[in-house]
Amino acid sequence: MRSSTKSTRKRDPGGRALRSLALILMVFALIAAACGSDDDDTTTGDDAATTTAAPADDDDVAATTAAPADDDDVAATTAAPADEMMFEGVTLKFAKAPHGEDEQDNMETWLAAFEEETGINVEHTVVPWDNLEATYTAAFAGNDVFDVSYQTSTHLSLFGEFGALKEVSEEFNSADYADERAHFSDSIVDASLFKGKLYGVPALVGTIMMYANLDLMAEAGITEIPATGPELVEAAAAIQNPPDVWGFYTPTTVADFGWYFNLQNVHNFGGDIISDDFETATMDSQAVQDGTQYAVDLICTDQVQPPLGQYDREGAIELFKAGKLAFLLDEPLRVAVFEEEGLPFEWDVAQPVGNNGNISQFATSGFWTISEKSQEQEAAWELVKFLSSADFSKTYNERYAFVPVRDDVDVSGGNEKLARNIEWAQTTWDGLKTHPQIGQLLDEYAKALEAATTCDTPVAEALAEAQARAEDVLAG
Numbered sequence: 001m002r003s004s005t006k007s008t009r010k011r012d013p014g015g016r017a018l019r020s021l022a023l024i025l026m027v028f029a030l031i032a033a034a035c036g037s038d039d040d041d042t043t044t045g046d047d048a049a050t051t052t053a054a055p056a057d058d059d060d061v062a063a064t065t066a067a068p069a070d071d072d073d074v075a076a077t078t079a080a081p082a083d084e085m086m087f088e089g090v091t092l093k094f095a096k097a098p099h100g101e102d103e104q105d106n107m108e109t110w111l112a113a114f115e116e117e118t119g120i121n122v123e124h125t126v127v128p129w130d131n132l133e134a135t136y137t138a139a140f141a142g143n144d145v146f147d148v149s150y151q152t153s154t155h156l157s158l159f160g161e162f163g164a165l166k167e168v169s170e171e172f173n174s175a176d177y178a179d180e181r182a183h184f185s186d187s188i189v190d191a192s193l194f195k196g197k198l199y200g201v202p203a204l205v206g207t208i209m210m211y212a213n214l215d216l217m218a219e220a221g222i223t224e225i226p227a228t229g230p231e232l233v234e235a236a237a238a239i240q241n242p243p244d245v246w247g248f249y250t251p252t253t254v255a256d257f258g259w260y261f262n263l264q265n266v267h268n269f270g271g272d273i274i275s276d277d278f279e280t281a282t283m284d285s286q287a288v289q290d291g292t293q294y295a296v297d298l299i300c301t302d303q304v305q306p307p308l309g310q311y312d313r314e315g316a317i318e319l320f321k322a323g324k325l326a327f328l329l330d331e332p333l334r335v336a337v338f339e340e341e342g343l344p345f346e347w348d349v350a351q352p353v354g355n356n357g358n359i360s361q362f363a364t365s366g367f368w369t370i371s372e373k374s375q376e377q378e379a380a381w382e383l384v385k386f387l388s389s390a391d392f393s394k395t396y397n398e399r400y401a402f403v404p405v406r407d408d409v410d411v412s413g414g415n416e417k418l419a420r421n422i423e424w425a426q427t428t429w430d431g432l433k434t435h436p437q438i439g440q441l442l443d444e445y446a447k448a449l450e451a452a453t454t455c456d457t458p459v460a461e462a463l464a465e466a467q468a469r470a471e472d473v474l475a476g
Helices: 021-032 058-063 071-076 103-118 129-141 156-161 175-181 186-191 214-219 229-239 258-268 286-300 313-321 334-341 377-387 390-400 416-428 438-452 459-475
Strands: 002-005 091-096 121-126 148-152 201-205 209-213 246-249 325-330 347-350 365-370
Touching: 091 103, 091 129, 091 377, 103 121, 103 377, 103 390, 148 156, 148 377, 156 365, 156 438, 186 201, 201 377, 201 390, 209 214, 214 229, 229 246, 229 286, 229 325, 246 313, 258 286, 258 438, 286 438, 286 459, 313 325, 313 334, 334 416, 347 416, 365 377, 438 459
Parallel strands: 002 121, 091 121, 091 148, 246 325
Antiparallel strands: 148 365, 201 365, 209 325, 209 347
16 A cells, blocks of 8 residues: 655544635635635634634644554454455545544555455545645545545535535445445434435544543532533532632633534534524524523633633643543543543543533544545445444544444443443434535634633624624525
């Protein structure tokens, strides 16, 4: 296997947001087969076109690079194609943004078995997260395309609707693939559809969880980790002694991907930022207002979370590690990091608290996709099937701490905390809807959330302004 790289970067399950309408016009150039560059890729406070990638940092990368792939991993990823060696001499170009610094080397190892059994040569290109849109836009616009690529729910239907990605419902739901299809969660597959179209096979989902300092809870006489919003406020208030010890923290800024950590609140109140028919922005709906108000109240009314700007995401993680934060919302990859570091107190994890009688797991998801322009679509489907197999899913998701979309894959590695998280995801996952403009809509919601959590802008006002901007986005 030949491998190339432009750079590696931080873990980013959700992918980067579409920067502006200019990028939409760039992607539209696919129709004209013209190449463009991402000239509007500017940021203000994390993103004037908010970064819609799932949260990432250098510690995340370090957490995923501890050990190289071993022979058992390699053996686990073998999968015989439909007709052995029928693709002898075929070369496929495969592109993916990395979830760890070791991914390029691991991919070379993992794909070797596939290459040996099929005769296909896979040329792997590592696409940097911070240049993802420009790289794929240019590639899809030309004729020398990536045959197979990894896309996130922030980009899936964007590229799909502009004709860059093959619609794979026929292959995914075919009789030949039925035994494999049966292991994919319907809730995740349904969330992957845009107006009935499937532009990629689901690969993984991200999740978030709440970390709890059990020692601080015990000192305050609290025996159960809160499961609802009101319970969280009550427990956090009883524990905290600011500014030394705080009750709760979740990111709410554009820079720290506030939308990623707070949209489950909106879902719990029964809403979303776009309508079910994908036609109308719903930023100013009652459910979005209620979910956002909950996040605002934690800071501005209940005052169990530090004021905006006092700590960023990484600062809050350090606060938790120091035993000065009772409850922290973050990603499950922190489990391994905290266990390896040996925190100086007892701690546990729980699902993010519910509200309005509902509880859900929110995050973005990833997909294996085939280029519509690929001249080797049959071979590309073989590679997608390999990447979607139970063996590869287990190997990959164990390495990078994601939740598999298949019900026959256990990646907990015997870790009871991670096993619980997988169960939560499989039973209550309510992830990001795919939509051609979902990245831009997330940008607008993120700006509103940050404005409201300053405590200077009323929620209704912040969301009304976001609604106006979102309507402009959808009007195109």
